[in-house]
Amino acid sequence: xxxxxxxxxxxxxxxxxxxxxxxxxxxxxxxxxxxxxxxxxxxxxxxxxxxxxxxxxxxxxxxxxxxxxxxxxxxxxxxxxxxxxxxxxxxxxxxxxxxxxxxxxxxxxxxxxxxxxxxxxxxxxxxxxxxxxxxxxxxxxxxxxxxxxxxxxxxxxxxxxxxxxxxxxxxxxxxxxxxxxxxxxxxxxxxxxxxxxxxxxxxxxxxxxxxxxxxxxxxxxxxxxxxxxxxxxxxxxxxxxxxxxxxxxxxxxxxxxxxxxxxxxxxxxxxxxxxxxxxxxxxxxxxxxxxxx
Amino acid sequence: xxxxxxxxxxxxxxxxxxxxxxxxxxxxxxxxxxxxxxxxxxxxxxxxxxxxxxxxxxxxxxxxxxxxxxxxxxxxxxxxxxxxxxxxxxxxxxxxxxxxxxxxxxxxxxxxxxxxxxxxxxxxxxxxxxxxxxxxxxxxxxxxxxxxxxxxxxxxxxxxxxxxxxxxxxxxxxxxxxxxxxxxxxxxxxxxxxxxxxxxxxxxxxxxxxxxxxxxxxxxxxxxxxxxxxxxxxxxxxxxxxxxxxxxxxxxxxxxxxxxxxxxxxxxxxxxxxxxxxxxxxxxxxxxxxxxxxxxxxxxxxxxxxxxxxxxxxxxxxxxxxxxxxxxxxxxxxxxxxxxxxxxxxxxxxxxxxxxxxxxxxxxxxxxxxxxxxxxxxxxxxxxxxxxxxxxxxxxxxxxxxxxxxxx
Numbered sequence: 001x002x003x004x005x006x007x008x009x010x011x012x013x014x015x016x017x018x019x020x021x022x023x024x025x026x027x028x029x030x031x032x033x034x035x036x037x038x039x040x041x042x043x044x045x046x047x048x049x050x051x052x053x054x055x056x057x058x059x060x061x062x063x064x065x066x067x068x069x070x071x072x073x074x075x076x077x078x079x080x081x082x083x084x085x086x087x088x089x090x091x092x093x094x095x096x097x098x099x100x101x102x103x104x105x106x107x108x109x110x111x112x113x114x115x116x117x118x119x120x121x122x123x124x125x126x127x128x129x130x131x132x133x134x135x136x137x138x139x140x141x142x143x144x145x146x147x148x149x150x151x152x153x154x155x156x157x158x159x160x161x162x163x164x165x166x167x168x169x170x171x172x173x174x175x176x177x178x179x180x181x182x183x184x185x186x187x188x189x190x191x192x193x194x195x196x197x198x199x200x201x202x203x204x205x206x207x208x209x210x211x212x213x214x215x216x217x218x219x220x221x222x223x224x225x226x227x228x229x230x231x232x233x234x235x236x237x238x239x240x241x242x243x244x245x246x247x248x249x250x251x252x253x254x255x256x257x258x259x260x261x262x263x264x265x266x267x268x269x270x271x272x273x274x275x276x277x278x279x280x281x282x283x284x285x286x287x288x289x290x291x292x293x
Numbered sequence: 294x295x296x297x298x299x300x301x302x303x304x305x306x307x308x309x310x311x312x313x314x315x316x317x318x319x320x321x322x323x324x325x326x327x328x329x330x331x332x333x334x335x336x337x338x339x340x341x342x343x344x345x346x347x348x349x350x351x352x353x354x355x356x357x358x359x360x361x362x363x364x365x366x367x368x369x370x371x372x373x374x375x376x377x378x379x380x381x382x383x384x385x386x387x388x389x390x391x392x393x394x395x396x397x398x399x400x401x402x403x404x405x406x407x408x409x410x411x412x413x414x415x416x417x418x419x420x421x422x423x424x425x426x427x428x429x430x431x432x433x434x435x436x437x438x439x440x441x442x443x444x445x446x447x448x449x450x451x452x453x454x455x456x457x458x459x460x461x462x463x464x465x466x467x468x469x470x471x472x473x474x475x476x477x478x479x480x481x482x483x484x485x486x487x488x489x490x491x492x493x494x495x496x497x498x499x500x501x502x503x504x505x506x507x508x509x510x511x512x513x514x515x516x517x518x519x520x521x522x523x524x525x526x527x528x529x530x531x532x533x534x535x536x537x538x539x540x541x542x543x544x545x546x547x548x549x550x551x552x553x554x555x556x557x558x559x560x561x562x563x564x565x566x567x568x569x570x571x572x573x574x575x576x577x578x579x580x581x582x583x584x585x586x587x588x589x590x591x592x593x594x595x596x597x598x599x600x601x602x603x604x605x606x607x608x609x610x611x612x613x614x615x616x617x618x619x620x621x622x623x624x625x626x627x628x629x630x631x632x633x634x635x636x637x638x639x640x641x642x643x644x645x646x647x648x649x650x651x652x653x654x655x656x657x658x659x660x661x662x663x664x665x666x667x668x669x670x671x672x673x674x675x676x677x678x679x680x681x682x683x684x685x686x687x688x689x690x691x692x693x694x695x696x697x698x699x700x701x
Contacts, residue, residue, distance in 0.1 A: 014524070
């Protein structure tokens with residue numbers, strides 16, 4: 001019995017860690033969708049860029065890779081702002097099909113640029129704490145996972161404080177709730193779009209850093225599947241709901257690891273979409289979605 | 294007068310068209326009446342003996358098939374330099390499968406319908422070799438695969454399919470016996486690429502032989518060729534107590550295996566990782582051997598640059614001269630396949646008697662080792678080479694024959 005509890009605890013920890021990366025990715029995606037109502041399939045490429053920025057700074061500087069969050073997050077904010085200005089603003093409101101094709105085009109551009117600069121070989125970096133595990137009863141958990149969970153919580157608290165305690169954050173929320181109303185209140189909604197897109201990309205960049213630090217491999221084409229899962233998570237959680245993205249990310253992270261443990265790793269992608277289908281049948285607006293979503 | 298000329302011209306044109314239609318109608322049955330496949334070439338005097346080849350010269354399979362094709366072409370060149378087969382020159386007609394099964398079947402069909410080839414060789418992937426051999430068999434053409442190692446293939450296409458390489462059950466048995474023997478492995482974690490036939494079969498044979506040796510398989514896990522992260526597999530590995538002594542990682546190609554090994558190593562697991570001949574590719578050590586040390590794999594041969602084996606030495610030298618690159622095992626397989634087919638044709642009175650010719654190959658010394666097709670066996674008896682990646686270099690552990698081979 002103790003053995004089973006140990007294994008379940010171990011799987012729960014791995015699920016929480018995987019969920020953290022999904023949460024950051026899906027929260028950014030949801031923020032962008034909430035404010036701009038655009039469908040950005042290239043969101044996974046921001047995660048991919050985050051892994052490569054972390055990798056490059058790590059190779060060049062030899063700094064602790066966790067410190068490199070200070071580089072990947074702001075760089076991706078800038079990349080996000082540029083992407084919004086150049087690619088999405090011109091087509092905003094012209095139809096979902098345009099948004100989808102622009103985002104598909106961005107995927108190819110980012111992938112090819114990264115492959116050109118870094119080659120398409122799988123890359124990896126190692127955390128300085130990779131050999132340290134923390135014993136919790138009979139459960140052995142790598143220190144990195146505690147750090148990743150802690151960093152995710154800090155980022156989410158920071159995001160919450162920004163959105164609720166600053167005027168810019170309140171302006172973003174107002175734009176998300178009622179775009180025309182926000183314009184009537186004198187809020188520069190285009191500026192809010194730009195800022196939101198930057199924050200969303202920055203969160204994906206942070207997820208990329210945590211992805212790389214945790215020892216996972218990455219190549220220029222690794223962003224697509226996380227992006228699709230990100231969409232599944234925000235639909236499960238409820239479109240536009242940050243709380244939904246957090247809960248959805250945790251559900252997917254835990255479900256993937258339990259499925260992988262019981263049925264094999266090849267099933268881990270399928271389970272996300274099985275949950276998505278179930279949620280859409282039972283509650284089509286998602287777990288935290290309102291009636292109008 | 295002008296009208297008369299025009300009428301004559303019109304009548305001429307009509308008759309010409311009728312003539313064209315008539316003769317084309319006549320030629321069509323004549324063309325169709327040429328028997329296809331093996332019946333079209335027997336003992337044809339004066340002409341060249343032609344062998345068809347289907348190899349993937351682009352895409353994911355090209356890593357195996359380009360060297361195989363080059364080796365096959367080199368063999369044809371050498372045979373012709375030595376006077377051909379029964380005094381007739383040999384020609385290899387190559388079709389590109391483009392790593393796409395439809396294109397592979399189209400290539401085989403085109404070769405079969407040409408009525409010019411009695412035998413087709415090629416391919417390294419059983420998922421492609423099976424439909425290719427079936428298409429060839431339907432035209433009564435023999436198919437000799439140079440690198441598809443599934444031992445089930447000959448039963449799936451009875452009579453018409455031969456392997457010129459070892460079977461997966463043989464290489465898995467050698468791996469399992471080495472793991473249980475010199476590596477002293479008691480417990481093992483098996484991870485295989487479940488959306489491909491070759492790694493699935495290989496993992497199954499390995500498991501059968503390892504259990505047969507009274508060892509323990511702690512967990513069998515899967516991944517897909519399209520996966521981009523392997524954290525849940527690493528999570529499963531970390532739940533095992535005690536930690537496995539060895540990981541058997543069965544992947545279609547080295548490109549599929551390498552990121553999994555890197556992620557396992559990044560998680561702090563240092564035990565040996567073992568795989569099959571899918572690991573063996575020219576890209577094995579490119580991009581650095583970062584995080585891939587302590588890896589064992591079974592393969593077809595080892596082309597040691599310092600080899601004293603004259604046949605291997607000559608092959609390596611000629612291959613380098615011809616293609617300006619070092620020979621890899623799959624190049625040797627392509628070479629040996631053509632040599633075996635040529636030997637079978639020599640052994641028989643005509644290409645029609647190809648099975649008899651193959652059955653008469655009781656001992657052939659190839660560049661990838663000695664092989665024989667005794668009796669009615671369509672899979673050669675052949676030794677298996679075991680290699681290791683250590684400190685970023687390849688180490689030849691040895692050549693082995695298994696004590697017991699799982700049934701296909």
